[in-house]
Amino acid sequence: MSITTQAPATVEVTAKDCQHNGSVFCPNPKMALWSNHPRVFIDLSHDGQGQCPYCGTAYKLKAGEVLSGGH
Template identity: 85%
Template sequence: MSTTTQAPATVEVTAKDCNDNGTVFCPNPKMALWSNHPRVFIDLAHDGQGKCPYCGTAYKLKAGEVVGGHH
């Protein structure tokens, strides 16, 4: 019997995946229904990455992507 746990996923997103204010939400539409938790918004506008406080899924912008209207 294995006692290892699966590491939280890292999801790369594009600026197009983000809301106007530079956030994404978790759980995301691709997650299995059984893994649902309350929806939280994760801010990627400041440093391009964030982590869900419920499931630990990390979200990060793909290289070269910019959100928040700043270029």
């Protein structure tokens, strides 16, 4: 038996995909139901990227996207 591991997905998001505080949530609406886990918010406001502690999905802002300053 062989076990194949797959690298976590990377999801590029736009500023419009983010909440007013610069965060996105995981699992995101495009994920399959079987992959659900408790909803967590990933903060992208500091360096434009973050990773889900449950599934390892990485989220990053698309190149050229800027978050508005709503802290």
